[in-house]
Amino acid sequence: MPRPRPRDTVLWLLAVLGTFVGATAASAAFDAATGKVVMANAAWSLPFDGRAELDGASVFAYDSNGEVLDLTAVQDRLLDDGERAIEGTGLIRLGGDISYVSVGLPSPDANAAIDALRDRRVRATLWQRPRGTRVGASLSWFTGAYDDPNASWLASVTLQPTGNVTDDGWEEWTSGPFDFAWAGRFAPAFITFTDEQYYVYYGGGSWDVEAQTYVDGLEIVDLGPAAVTPTACALPSERTDCGDEGVCHLGVCVDAALRLGAPLEDAALRADYVDRRVFEVEHFEGGRAPRARAGLVAAALAPLKEAARAVEFWPTFAAAYQLLVDGHASAPMVSYPSYANGGVCLHAGEADLLSDLDAEERLVPLVFSAGDNELGALLAPGDALVRVDGLPVREWAAAASRLISHPGDPAGRDVVTAPQIFNAALDAGAIVTFARCAGPAACATSEVEEITVDLGALTGDRLLDGGTAPLLAYSASATCDFRFRRPVEAPDVKDYAFAGSADEGGVRSLLINGVPDRYMEGGDAWFDHVTSALGDDPTLVLFDERSGAGGSIDAVDLIAAMLLADGDSYAMDFLPSFEGAEDDGAPRAAVVACSNDPNAYSCGNGFRYRIGDGGGPVASAADAKLAVLIADDVSGNDYVTRLLKERSGGATRIFGDGATWGAFGVIWSMAAHVGELMGGSMQVQDTIFVDSVDEPLTGEQRFETSTGIRPDVVVRQLQSDAVFGRDTVLEAARAWLLEVQP
Numbered sequence: 001m002p003r004p005r006p007r008d009t010v011l012w013l014l015a016v017l018g019t020f021v022g023a024t025a026a027s028a029a030f031d032a033a034t035g036k037v038v039m040a041n042a043a044w045s046l047p048f049d050g051r052a053e054l055d056g057a058s059v060f061a062y063d064s065n066g067e068v069l070d071l072t073a074v075q076d077r078l079l080d081d082g083e084r085a086i087e088g089t090g091l092i093r094l095g096g097d098i099s100y101v102s103v104g105l106p107s108p109d110a111n112a113a114i115d116a117l118r119d120r121r122v123r124a125t126l127w128q129r130p131r132g133t134r135v136g137a138s139l140s141w142f143t144g145a146y147d148d149p150n151a152s153w154l155a156s157v158t159l160q161p162t163g164n165v166t167d168d169g170w171e172e173w174t175s176g177p178f179d180f181a182w183a184g185r186f187a188p189a190f191i192t193f194t195d196e197q198y199y200v201y202y203g204g205g206s207w208d209v210e211a212q213t214y215v216d217g218l219e220i221v222d223l224g225p226a227a228v229t230p231t232a233c234a235l236p237s238e239r240t241d242c243g244d245e246g247v248c249h250l251g252v253c254v255d256a257a258l259r260l261g262a263p264l265e266d267a268a269l270r271a272d273y274v275d276r277r278v279f280e281v282e283h284f285e286g287g288r289a290p291r292a293r294a295g296l297v298a299a300a301l302a303p304l305k306e307a308a309r310a311v312e313f314w315p316t317f318a319a320a321y322q323l324l325v326d327g328h329a330s331a332p333m334v335s336y337p338s339y340a341n342g343g344v345c346l347h348a349g350e351a352d353l354l355s356d357l358d359a360e361e362r363l364v365p366l367v368f369s370a371g372d373n374e375l376g377a378l379l380a381p382g383d384a385l386v387r388v389d390g391l392p393v394r395e396w397a398a399a400a401s402r403l404i405s406h407p408g409d410p411a412g413r414d415v416v417t418a419p420q421i422f423n424a425a426l427d428a429g430a431i432v433t434f435a436r437c438a439g440p441a442a443c444a445t446s447e448v449e450e451i452t453v454d455l456g457a458l459t460g461d462r463l464l465d466g467g468t469a470p471l472l473a474y475s476a477s478a479t480c481d482f483r484f485r486r487p488v489e490a491p492d493v494k495d496y497a498f499a500g501s502a503d504e505g506g507v508r509s510l511l512i513n514g515v516p517d518r519y520m521e522g523g524d525a526w527f528d529h530v531t532s533a534l535g536d537d538p539t540l541v542l543f544d545e546r547s548g549a550g551g552s553i554d555a556v557d558l559i560a561a562m563l564l565a566d567g568d569s570y571a572m573d574f575l576p577s578f579e580g581a582e583d584d585g586a587p588r589a590a591v592v593a594c595s596n597d598p599n600a601y602s603c604g605n606g607f608r609y610r611i612g613d614g615g616g617p618v619a620s621a622a623d624a625k626l627a628v629l630i631a632d633d634v635s636g637n638d639y640v641t642r643l644l645k646e647r648s649g650g651a652t653r654i655f656g657d658g659a660t661w662g663a664f665g666v667i668w669s670m671a672a673h674v675g676e677l678m679g680g681s682m683q684v685q686d687t688i689f690v691d692s693v694d695e696p697l698t699g700e701q702r703f704e705t706s707t708g709i710r711p712d713v714v715v716r717q718l719q720s721d722a723v724f725g726r727d728t729v730l731e732a733a734r735a736w737l738l739e740v741q742p
Contacts, residue, residue: 251429251456327663343371408661429456548637
């Protein structure tokens with residue numbers, strides 16, 4: 001039978017931190033006679049005391065293979081076990097062979113207890129007893145009924161440990177305080193339990209189907225009136241409009257915890273958590289330039305040990321990790337970000353038709369495409385986003401920093417973040433103003449047509465009204481890429497693993513997005529398409545990688561080996577940070593020697609990769625005149641672009657605006673702690689590009705991370721081209737390829 005431990009000797013059982021702390025967060029009451037949790041004060045509870053509790057409930061569940069489980073399979077995990085239960089007479093066994101379970105909460109319309117919480121501040125608490133794994137638990141809000149296929153995700157709150165455990169291993173987890181209903185209108189739709197093994201990325205560990213955890217005693221306690229009044233707001237005046245606990249979402253003030261995630265309540269746990277993340281940055285970061293900036297991250301995160309407000313905790317983490325300038329670095333995540341764009345694709349461009357704007361003001365997002373919906377009907381390709389909430393775009397974007405991010409080379413920030421600005425405006429419910437000029441000549445101010453759209457009126461207002469006006473679906477999201485037009489078209493042309501080619505006017509165009517592993521879905525087809533496009537000695541090649549999401553070194557090698565001549569580039573040394581040693585030749589030489597040994601299994605997380613080791617064709621397009629188109633290119637696409645600059649055969653020019661991300665190394669995900677959805681990620685190596693086999697191994701060669709590849713020809717999409725359907729970057733590259741050489 002579980003017994004409560006004294007609060008001053010509570011053990012936080014997160015093994016990754018392994019610290020003893022005193023918990024201060026409010027915890028559930030215990031019955032001293034039975035040693036059981038008592039939920040008598042709960043406004044609503046789910047005791048897991050029998051199958052009948054889930055009868056009629058909306059339940060979605062999956063096993064470890066992703067197979068759907070029915071309600072009966074979930075009910076089979078309910079155990080009638082009063083001895084092991086921490087509350088009541090039963091519990092539920094989750095994890096392992098049942099990786100994901102979401103249970104619909106009662107509708108306010110059908111449950112008086114839930115309905116009474118609409119304008120209240122509450123706390124959700126549950127207990128779990130790990131037996132090899134834990135589950136992350138989160139509450140989620142939607143714009144409609146739980147089973148409505150048209151409902152859009154609104155918000156989520158993730159439960160985190162309080163630090164309270166019993167002597168037989170039951171751990172208390174809590175949401176912290178939050179306003180129960182989104183803007184007083186929508187109650188949480190369901191609670192989800194996800195095996196933490198589910199969040200293992202980038203080759204972590206194998207799934208243990210025998211691992212499990214017991215879950216019991218879910219309760220929601222009424223803490224008093226809601227903290228945030230659902231009033232109209234604008235993001236630049238968010239603090240004034242919404243107070244210290246609120247954020248502006250879809251044009252209305254809502255509890256920040258619902259959108260950003262709640263911080264750890266207990267000060268000691270919070271301090272330990274911050275120290276752990278700083279330790280990871282200082283010890284796992286492999287990029288030399290980012291590693292030198294670790295102190296900036298530590299300084300940015302230090303105040304969070306004392307801060308406990310949702311408006312600042314997790315956004316500060318996101319901002320701090322960008323200080324590394326590690327394109328592979330991402331902060332831990334406890335709430336799902338918004339990727340909604342309302343079906344509209346905007347990207348960086350130049351509004352050259354707006355004659356009254358100065359040169360910098362003309363560099364604004366342009367509409368590349370607009371969807372078939374109420375918003376899309378108002379916009380057309382070439383429309384320029386010139387103001388948001390009455391502010392110039394750059395000024396508004398600075399105020400929206402928690403919704404806009406770029407961890408890579410700052411020289412590429414404007415290109416990468418241009419679409420995020422409109423996404424952020426939609427998330428905040430902003431008023432956006434577009435400027436339209438029909439061309440071909442530039443328009444004077446009196447000739448410019450302005451289109452102003454209140455995005456909050458299309459989203460948040462309609463949600464709060466509950467009327468019949470169709471909602472601009474918050475979840476409606478067009479699949480965009482960074483191309484206005486494409487030299488190759490196909491139904492799947494925007495897919496990560498797409499590769500395709502086309503011949504036009506003597507130019508061979510090859511379009512890729514990522515550089516996928518051969519063994520992933522679509523990988524074989526990608527390798528075949530690239531080999532075919534570059535394998536027959538083409539004369540003029542247009543290589544379009546403007547949406548380059550990275551991938552495998554073998555795919556990088558395939559492209560590079562075919563376009564480079566023998567001797568252009570020899571190898572790439574992937575090198576971790578050498579603990580306690582300078583980056584001189586000795587540790588690097590050991591890594592290289594080890595990776596040359598066919599019997600070596602591991603070389604301290606480092607290796608040398610020689611160009612052409614992938615076994616594909618070599619130098620088949622080495623003499624081609626090559627135009628490379630870049631925009632949003634990271635990791636594997638960084639490597640491709642960097643290697644192509646070594647070509648000695650045919651002329652090579654890179655066209656684009658900004659820079660690639662500069663992410664030269666392997667990415668690892670970090671362990672998820674404290675119930676996070678993801679633990680973030682980090683680059684664990686840096687790269688030196690080796691010109692020749694006999695190049696000496698010294699400490700003077702350049703580590704590449706943090707500096708992306710700049711274009712040789714700076715060119716961006718022009719509004720004057722967009723209104724007539726022309727891709728400025730594509731046409732500039734074609735013109736160079738086809739120009740007559742002297």
